[in-house]
Amino acid sequence: MSGVWVWIEHRDGRMATISLEALSAARDVAGDLGVGVTALVLGHEVKSLAEQVLSYGVDSVIGCDHKTLATFRVPAAGPLVASLARELEPAVFLAGASIVGRDLAAWVAAELDAGLIADGTELKVVDGQVVVTRPVYAGKLLADVHVTAGLQMITLRSRAFPQAEKIGSSGVVEWVDALVAEEDIPVKVEGFESSAGQVSLTDATIIVSGGRGVGGPDGFAPVRELAEVLGGALGASRATVDAGWIPYEHQVGQTGKTVSPDLYIACGISGAIQHQAGMRTSKVIVAINKDPDAPIFQLASYGIVADLFDVVPALTEEFKTRLG
Amino acid sequence: MKVVVCIKQTPSTTAEFAVDNGQVSWDDPGGKPLVLNPWDEYAVEETIRLQENHGVDTLALTMGSEESLDALKTCLAMGCQEAVLVNDEAFAGSDTLGTARVLAAALGQIEEAQMVIFGKQAIDGDTGHTPVQVAVKLGWTPLTYVAAIKELDPAGGTITVERLLEGGKETVTAQLPVVISVVKEINEPRYPSFMGIRKANRAKIPAWSSDDVPVDGEVGSDASRVDWSQVYPLPERDTSVEIIAADSVAEQVKILADRLFEEKVI
Numbered sequence: 143m144s145g146v147w148v149w150i151e152h153r154d155g156r157m158a159t160i161s162l163e164a165l166s167a168a169r170d171v172a173g174d175l176g177v178g179v180t181a182l183v184l185g186h187e188v189k190s191l192a193e194q195v196l197s198y199g200v201d202s203v204i205g206c207d208h209k210t211l212a213t214f215r216v217p218a219a220g221p222l223v224a225s226l227a228r229e230l231e232p233a234v235f236l237a238g239a240s241i242v243g244r245d246l247a248a249w250v251a252a253e254l255d256a257g258l259i260a261d262g263t264e265l266k267v268v269d270g271q272v273v274v275t276r277p278v279y280a281g282k283l284l285a286d287v288h289v290t291a292g293l294q295m296i297t298l299r300s301r302a303f304p305q306a307e308k309i310g311s312s313g314v315v316e317w318v319d320a321l322v323a324e325e326d327i328p329v330k331v332e333g334f335e336s337s338a339g340q341v342s343l344t345d346a347t348i349i350v351s352g353g354r355g356v357g358g359p360d361g362f363a364p365v366r367e368l369a370e371v372l373g374g375a376l377g378a379s380r381a382t383v384d385a386g387w388i389p390y391e392h393q394v395g396q397t398g399k400t401v402s403p404d405l406y407i408a409c410g411i412s413g414a415i416q417h418q419a420g421m422r423t424s425k426v427i428v429a430i431n432k433d434p435d436a437p438i439f440q441l442a443s444y445g446i447v448a449d450l451f452d453v454v455p456a457l458t459e460e461f462k463t464r465l466g
Numbered sequence: 467m468k469v470v471v472c473i474k475q476t477p478s479t480t481a482e483f484a485v486d487n488g489q490v491s492w493d494d495p496g497g498k499p500l501v502l503n504p505w506d507e508y509a510v511e512e513t514i515r516l517q518e519n520h521g522v523d524t525l526a527l528t529m530g531s532e533e534s535l536d537a538l539k540t541c542l543a544m545g546c547q548e549a550v551l552v553n554d555e556a557f558a559g560s561d562t563l564g565t566a567r568v569l570a571a572a573l574g575q576i577e578e579a580q581m582v583i584f585g586k587q588a589i590d591g592d593t594g595h596t597p598v599q600v601a602v603k604l605g606w607t608p609l610t611y612v613a614a615i616k617e618l619d620p621a622g623g624t625i626t627v628e629r630l631l632e633g634g635k636e637t638v639t640a641q642l643p644v645v646i647s648v649v650k651e652i653n654e655p656r657y658p659s660f661m662g663i664r665k666a667n668r669a670k671i672p673a674w675s676s677d678d679v680p681v682d683g684e685v686g687s688d689a690s691r692v693d694w695s696q697v698y699p700l701p702e703r704d705t706s707v708e709i710i711a712a713d714s715v716a717e718q719v720k721i722l723a724d725r726l727f728e729e730k731v732i
Contacts, residue, residue, distance in 0.1 A: 153633055213636075216598065217607060241611050241631050248595040251563060252602035255683065257691025258562065260593040278697065280589050282483050283490065286696035328607045328641040332626065336634040344632065348732070372732065390651050391630075396479050396589060397504055397650065405731040416479045422703065426731045428722065429707070444725055445709045446718050456719040461732070464723060 146172040149182045149223070149237040149246060150195055151214075157191065159345055160238030164298050165198050165306035167265055168236050174267035177233065180204060182226070183315075184219055186212035192315045199309040208320035213331045214242045220249030222321040227254060227293065234272055239297035247297050257289030263302040263423075272296065280396040281419040300344045301402045341375035343394065348374030348405045349424075351394055352382060353417075355410015355431060355450050359387040364454040365409050371461045377401070377421075379411050395420035409450040413438025430454065467620045468523040468578045471513040471546065472569055472600070473506040474588045475530055475537035488695050502537040505585030507655040508648050512615065513583050514545040515653065520618055523547055525576060529557055529568050535671055542666035543658030549669070550576075554676040559687025562591070566599035571681040572674060573604060580620065584647040586611055594647065601645035603682075609644050613651040 148168040151158040165181065172179045178201035183192040185207065192205040204226060210218050227235065227250060235250070237243040239261045251258035264275035273288045274296055289295070343349060350369035352362050362376070369376045377399075378392040394401055396416040406424035411417060413429070413436055421427070422441060429442035430453050439445045446453050477483075478501045481492040493499060502510070510526065517524045526541035528534050529552040538549040552572050560568065573579055582601075587594035594610070601608035609627055613635065617626040626639045630649050658666070683689075708725070712718045726732045 215638075220602075241629075244594050245598055245608065245610055248562075248598035249602055249608070251595070252566060252599040255563065255691075258593075258595060259692060260591075260595060278591065279477065279481075279483055279490075279492075280479070280592060282481075282700070283485060283697055284700055285694060285698070288693050289691050290693050291691060329609075330639045332637040332639055334634055334636050342632060405726065405729075415482075422700075426726065426729050428726070434709075439707050439709070441703060442707045443729075444722055445707050446722065447709060447711075448715060448718070452715045453719065456715050457722065460719045460723045464727075465732075 144231060144233045145178040145180050145201070146175065146234040146236065147180050147182060147227070147232040148200070149235070149243065150191075151238055151240060151243055152183075152185060152188070152191060155187070155191055157195065158238060158240065159305065160240050160243070160298070160300050162198070162305040163301070163303040164236050164238050165200065167298055167303045169199055169306065171234060171236070171265055171267060171272055175233065175270065178202065180232065182223065184211045184222065196311045196313055196315060197308045198306045199311055200313060201311070202313045203315040205315045205317050206320055207317065210320050210322065210324050210327060213334070215327060215329050215331065216242070216245045216249050217329055218320075218322050218327045219246055220253065224250045224253035225321055226318065232293065235293060235295045237297050239299050243297050247295050251295050254293060256293040256295050257291070258295040258297075259287050259289065260297050261299045262296050263299050265296070280416075281400065281422060282415075299400075299402070341373070343375045343377060343392070343399045343401050346375035346401070346403050348372045349377045349394070349401055349403045349421075350374055350407045350409065351377030351379065351411060352388070352409050353379040353411030354381045356382065356387070361451075362388055364451065364458065368407065368454050368458045368461070371458050371465065374403070374405070379414075379417050408438050408442070409454055411438055412436045413441060467580045468525060468576060469513050469516050469581045469583060470525045470527050470573060470576060470579050471506070471509050471541065471583045472596075473510065473526055473528050473537055473541060473585070474503045475500050475528065475534040476503040476588050476590045477501075479504060479589065483699070485697055485699055488697055490697055500533060500536065502540045503585055503588045505587055505589065505650070507585070508650055508652050509583045509585045510541050510544050510546065511653045511655040512648055514656075516615075516618065517545065517547070520620065522620070523578070525550060527569070527572060528552065529565060529572070532673075538671055539666040539669070540658065542669050543662040544656060545662060549671045551671055551673045552679060553673045556676045556686050559690060560685050561690040561692045562593055562595040563599055563691065564685040564689055566596055566603050567681050567683050567685055568679060569596070569600050570603035571679045573600070575674070575679065580643045581625070582606075582645045584645070586647045586649050597645050597647040604643070604645070606643045606645050607640045609638065609640055609646045612646045612648045615652075
């Protein structure tokens with residue numbers, strides 16, 4: 143078969159954004175290799191999702207519709223994907239570098255003894271091999287890496303690739319049986335507490351972040367308000383998280399989240415190297431800081447040297463007016 | 467029951483990197499270029515808490531050069547009971563899969579091990595693959611991105627944990643043995659005590675070579691399936707900052723908003 147496979151992540155019948163990005167990357171790589179794209183849709187009650195995935199211009203979908211796959215569990219999905227890959231021998235396997243995407247790819251690579259590369263931000267086909275650009279040492283260096291033999295497994299960093307668009311397809315969905323019976327799956331999901339409603343940092347197109355300059359927990363209020371007006375997510379520097387001003391889930395940087403939004407507004411953030419590592423691939427960076435020597439200004443596209451408590455509320459009002 | 471914490475020595479978070487002919491080197495302005503991987507501190511802390519609260523035995527394990535003894539000493543100083551270094555020329559240059567094979571083989575030599583704890587990833591390679599791959603090689607169950615161990619029942623052979631996924635928190639129960647990786651939310655790592663540091667400095671840490679660790683499959687740089695030869699510095703951001711100055715904040719804000727609409731990022 144030797145095509146490009148792409149694993150589709152979904153929850154509650156909706157495809158994850160990162161999988162739309164993986165679909166577009168898969169189409170480009172398959173085009174360069176002169177092979178087809180096969181999408182894997184595993185889950186429960188996923189018939190309409192599988193049809194929907196087909197319409198993104200993939201050549202075929204392998205679907206598995208079974209209760210054991212209702213919530214992603216790697217000991218259920220991993221052996222199935224590994225067994226399909228062993229039988230059908232794809233050349234390339236792509237998945238989003240989300241938590242479950244990483245889990246699945248690592249499992250399958252271990253079962254098949256295949257080479258696996260994490261967090262690709264760029265793919266290029268050279269002599270039939272996929273050369274993957276990825277950040278290393280927390281984004282302080284880049285590497286062009288490739289798998290030297292056999293199946294090439296790659297996970298793709300969120301927001302590094304454009305989202306695929308629907309272009310229709312003449313392909314079909316082929317349904318396969320589940321592989322692991324419920325009694326052989328050593329993991330039971332007891333519950334899921336969704337954080338839906340909050341904008342997730344890794345998916346956000348706009349992030350407004352606060353640093354030590356906010357001065358305390360209450361200082362995040364104007365920063366949060368600006369994020370809300372822009373429909374963006376709220377970020378924070380490590381110093382503010384360590385001080386207990388804001389929960390860890392907001393932390394951007396080397397020991398927090400790595401983000402790559404279209405717009406990153408840093409409010410009262412000095413821009414330590416660890417913070418830069420987490421946000422330096424943002425398209426446009428705005429720095430608002432009282433200290434003209436703050437390192438963040440060396441990274442920024444636009445800067446305002448002033449007190450964030452003067453600038454940020456004014457900016458919120460300005461956008462409220464302009465965005466209606 | 468024994469809990470093994472797998473750790474790695476990595477460059478510090480403040481390290482500054484240089485690349486010369488594909489060879490990566492680094493220096494640390496703080497004078498401590500190698501540290502216990504920061505994510506692993508949470509794994510070590512959680513392991514010690516299991517020792518304190520459930521009476522399990524604990525061991526810190528790493529694969530690496532002799533320099534990694536320092537990171538193992540940090541684990542002992544924090545409170546781990548034992549430490550083992552797995553060190554052999556033959557293992558050097560392994561990819562995550564090769565590393566997983568070596569660690570799985572070493573773990574196979576540790577009696578009564580029922581749980582392995584990793585940090586969520588190492589800050590050099592940043593892959594997060596190793597915990598899952600070790601689990602597959604051992605035939606154990608992986609539980610990644612754990613934010614809380616809610617229940618551990620060694621007699622009944624089960625563990626309940628809360629995992630921090632992108633879309634929310636998932637609670638799962640699994641049968642032991644398990645390989646877990648932990649995130650920062652799980653605890654607040656302690657500092658080594660003075661007594662702990664003295665004890666760690668006197669400890670003799672055994673080193674296991676390929677003679678002691680019967681690895682299944684190929685390892686080392688020749689067996690690595692991933693070619694890492696092309697590493698290079700980041701391109702400079704092709705922006706020079708435009709500092710927006712004006713007579714009033716209101717005016718500065720107007721100009722900035724104009725720019726952001728022109729950039730089409732809003």
